[in-house]
Amino acid sequence: xxxxxxxxxxxFNGTALTALVILWLVPTLGLFVSSIRDKDQLAASxxxxxxxxxxxxxxxxxxLPETQQQIDGQFVLSGQxxxxxxxxxxxxxxxxxxxxxPEEVPAGETATLKNGAQLTVNSDxxxxxxxxxxxxxxxxxxxxxxxxxxxxxxxxxxxNVLDKGKIGQAFLNTLAVTIPATVIPVxxxxxxxxxxxxxxxxxxxxxxxxxxxxxVVPLQTSLVPLLRLYSDLGQMFGFESKGYPGVWMAHTxxxxxxxxxxxxxxxxxxxxxxxxxxxxxxxxxFQVFTRIILPLxxxxxxxxxxxxxxxxxxxxxxxLVFLGQGEDQIVLTAQLRALLGTRGSNWEVLTSGAFISIxxxxxxxxxxxxxxxxxLVAGSVKG
Amino acid sequence: MxxxxxxxxxxxxxxxxxxxxxxxxxxxxxxxxxxxVVFVGPSGCGKSTLLRCIAGLEEISSGDLNIAGERVNDxxxxxxxxxxxxxxxxxxxxxxxxxxxxxxxxxxxxxKDEIRSRVTEVAKTLQLDHLLDRKPKALSGGQRQxxxxxxxxxxxxxxxxxxxxxxxxxxxxxxxxxxxxxxLHGTLKNTMIYVTHDQIEAMTLADKIVVLSAGRIEQxxxxxxxxxxPANRFVAGFIGSPxxxxxxxxxxxxxxxxxxxxxxxHSLTLERQTDAFACDxxxxxxxxxxxxxDGSGDLFIESTVSHVEHLGDQCMIYxxxxxxxxxxxxxxxxxxxxxSGQTLKLGIPVERCHLFDQNDQxxxxxx
Numbered sequence: 001x002x003x004x005x006x007x008x009x010x011x012f013n014g015t016a017l018t019a020l021v022i023l024w025l026v027p028t029l030g031l032f033v034s035s036i037r038d039k040d041q042l043a044a045s046x047x048x049x050x051x052x053x054x055x056x057x058x059x060x061x062x063x064l065p066e067t068q069q070q071i072d073g074q075f076v077l078s079g080q081x082x083x084x085x086x087x088x089x090x091x092x093x094x095x096x097x098x099x100x101x102p103e104e105v106p107a108g109e110t111a112t113l114k115n116g117a118q119l120t121v122n123s124d125x126x127x128x129x130x131x132x133x134x135x136x137x138x139x140x141x142x143x144x145x146x147x148x149x150x151x152x153x154x155x156x157x158x159x160n161v162l163d164k165g166k167i168g169q170a171f172l173n174t175l176a177v178t179i180p181a182t183v184i185p186v187x188x189x190x191x192x193x194x195x196x197x198x199x200x201x202x203x204x205x206x207x208x209x210x211x212x213x214x215x216v217v218p219l220q221t222s223l224v225p226l227l228r229l230y231s232d233l234g235q236m237f238g239f240e241s242k243g244y245p246g247v248w249m250a251h252t253x254x255x256x257x258x259x260x261x262x263x264x265x266x267x268x269x270x271x272x273x274x275x276x277x278x279x280x281x282x283x284x285x286f287q288v289f290t291r292i293i294l295p296l297x298x299x300x301x302x303x304x305x306x307x308x309x310x311x312x313x314x315x316x317x318x319x320l321v322f323l324g325q326g327e328d329q330i331v332l333t334a335q336l337r338a339l340l341g342t343r344g345s346n347w348e349v350l351t352s353g354a355f356i357s358i359x360x361x362x363x364x365x366x367x368x369x370x371x372x373x374x375x376l377v378a379g380s381v382k383g
Numbered sequence: 384m385x386x387x388x389x390x391x392x393x394x395x396x397x398x399x400x401x402x403x404x405x406x407x408x409x410x411x412x413x414x415x416x417x418x419x420v421v422f423v424g425p426s427g428c429g430k431s432t433l434l435r436c437i438a439g440l441e442e443i444s445s446g447d448l449n450i451a452g453e454r455v456n457d458x459x460x461x462x463x464x465x466x467x468x469x470x471x472x473x474x475x476x477x478x479x480x481x482x483x484x485x486x487x488x489x490x491x492x493x494x495k496d497e498i499r500s501r502v503t504e505v506a507k508t509l510q511l512d513h514l515l516d517r518k519p520k521a522l523s524g525g526q527r528q529x530x531x532x533x534x535x536x537x538x539x540x541x542x543x544x545x546x547x548x549x550x551x552x553x554x555x556x557x558x559x560x561x562x563x564x565x566x567l568h569g570t571l572k573n574t575m576i577y578v579t580h581d582q583i584e585a586m587t588l589a590d591k592i593v594v595l596s597a598g599r600i601e602q603x604x605x606x607x608x609x610x611x612x613p614a615n616r617f618v619a620g621f622i623g624s625p626x627x628x629x630x631x632x633x634x635x636x637x638x639x640x641x642x643x644x645x646x647x648x649h650s651l652t653l654e655r656q657t658d659a660f661a662c663d664x665x666x667x668x669x670x671x672x673x674x675x676x677d678g679s680g681d682l683f684i685e686s687t688v689s690h691v692e693h694l695g696d697q698c699m700i701y702x703x704x705x706x707x708x709x710x711x712x713x714x715x716x717x718x719x720x721x722x723s724g725q726t727l728k729l730g731i732p733v734e735r736c737h738l739f740d741q742n743d744q745x746x747x748x749x750x
Contacts (some may be wrong), residue, residue: 274476283490
């Protein structure tokens with residue numbers, strides 16, 4: 001009876017969980033695989049085909065017409081398809097006469113060109129160009145063909161974005177923004193949440209209502225006043241109005257209402273007997289906070305830390321507004337955008353850059369996820 | 384080791400608001416050094432609030448609280464020198480048993496060695512020494528309760544406060560812990576204040592019981608004093624299990640220290656102080672265990688048995704009586720063979736009667 005009634009929910013839970021894991025894992029894996037593929041292959045086919053050889057289309061020239069031979073009254077040019085850089089094509093799939101249709105004829109067969117010449121390209125890359133008249137021209141004839149390229153994995157893309165794209169410096173800049181902009185609000189909010197939940201003071205309810213009210217203020221409305229404030233302060237004390245302290249303060253301010261709200265609710269749900277018991281044991285408010293409430297609030301702290309970290313890490317707007325765009329201050333998101341802007345649609349920049357930018361959020365999530373485990377309070381009260 | 388004195392203590396919630404709630408009304412109480420006092424009363428009577436006022440967890444609205452002769456109204460719980468055991472145990476879930484007990488000592492800055500020796504000593508007396516490294520969630524209910532008690536003991540407070548400490552335990556464990564607490568009081572000889580709604584705990588543990596109702600002290604006295612000489616109808620009904628039976632009687636005649644009452648056609652003259660007695664109706668209180676079914680007694684009621692419960696050593700007989708809301712309960716010997724539907728004649732011995740006037744006060748017997 002009990003096994004029957006618990007089987008279905010467990011089955012659905014398991015299925016839902018598996019589906020979620022797949023939903024999350026597949027795109028991430030795809031991004032990763034894409035980021036280490038050869039950039040031409042990346043542009044030509046999806047990442048799921050990356051272990052098959054990919055079809056590339058190109059052209060090569062025959063040997064120079066002066067090397068033609070006369071056989072049985074016909075003029076023949078034959079040789080091996082070779083790229084300008086000396087690469088020998090050995091895996092030709094199909095060829096054609098013009099750039100319009102490079103896959104017109106399968107390899108090994110013979111095609112008749114517009115000028116009446118017979119062209120044969122074998123899959124090993126050898127070709128024969130046969131013509132009744134003498135072959136003229138100063139350059140080799142162009143042959144358009146498709147060839148199979150073996151899968152190629154490379155760290156070149158990473159090398160590119162890190163070196164030429166300056167993603168490495170941007171990564172460090174983002175860290176310099178994110179870590180203080182996460183730690184500061186978490187710290188302040190933890191203290192505030194304790195006061196809001198367990199300390200009696202005049203105007204507590206009103207102040208908390210203000211915090212709740214701030215939750216719904218759109219961030220954008222405060223950009224202009226904040227900028228003015230910073231530049232006024234900057235002028236008064238002689239520092240740059242755009243800089244790290246400014247962006248830290250901005251993120252702290254934007255993050256605090258939610259942080260206080262979440263943590264107050266969590267702390268309020270801790271059993272009041274615990275706090276009273278600690279007070280009977282002689283603990284001051286500060287000791288109650290650091291020795292009892294803080295350790296027990298780790299799940300709330302961890303979840304907010306993850307939220308805030310991800311939000312700041314992925315933020316573009318605040319960083320653009322409050323930080324300079326120089327090499328020493330530009331953040332990952334802004335730098336990625338800039339790279340795309342200068343290099344058009346180079347996907348390999350996006351994939352490798354994006355993967356670099358999700359490494360740290362992933363690490364943070366996996367490091368903190370164990371604190372999500374519920375039941376930390378189990379066993380403290382009641383039996 | 385300290386006495387606790389409360390004088391005119393009041394507790395009002397929301398004093399400055401439009402709807403203040405008056406919880407405790409002019410509570411006066413003297414607890415001598417080493418006494419085991421139990422606050423008992425129905426839920427909502429203010430017994431826990433009174434305890435929390437003594438502990439320093441609730442502010443006292445007016446009146447004085449003295450511990451060891453010193454007024455401590457404005458002192459923190461720690462400065463008052465109290466130790467408290469909570470109903471929910473309130474163990475710190477993230478600390479081991481050892482650290483739960485050591486927490487208060489660590490806060491007071493005691494040297495590590497001394498903490499260790501004190502905690503291990505207390506753990507030994509409470510049979511917790513093999514559990515010191517466990518977290519509270521790995522303990523049974525009784526063990527958690529003992530840790531909570533140990534945490535209070537280890538700080539050697541002047542006064543122990545217990546807030547319904549056994550109400551989360553099962554019946555068997557409750558009896559065992561009750562005996563342990565009594566034994567603990569025997570060894571420690573500290574002043575202990577214990578709150579419960581269970582009158583059996585009150586009767587078995589207390590040197591002195593304080594019965595509270597609606598924020599007022601109804602009576603203070605030793606358990607048997609309360610049982611035999613309840614001051615009013617509330618105490619009479621609250622102390623003793625099953626509850627005392629109350630029968631409406633009419634007063635026929637009042638002479639000097641003689642009150643003649645009649646019930647069911649029988650009349651009886653009781654020797655009671657009549658100086659302040661002027662009623663024509665009264666309530667006759669008689670405990671279930673004092674009613675007789677063998678025909679002896681001075682006053683009789685006859686009615687139909689509605690229900691019988693056999694408990695082995697005794698049997699409980701419930702009888703409906705005209706004009707009474709709750710049935711009359713009789714505790715008789717286990718071998719009595721009463722059946723429901725049968726008519727039974729109950730005898731009331733005169734020396735076991737309690738008489739309550741119209742103000743529910745007990746009419747005192749003549750000295």
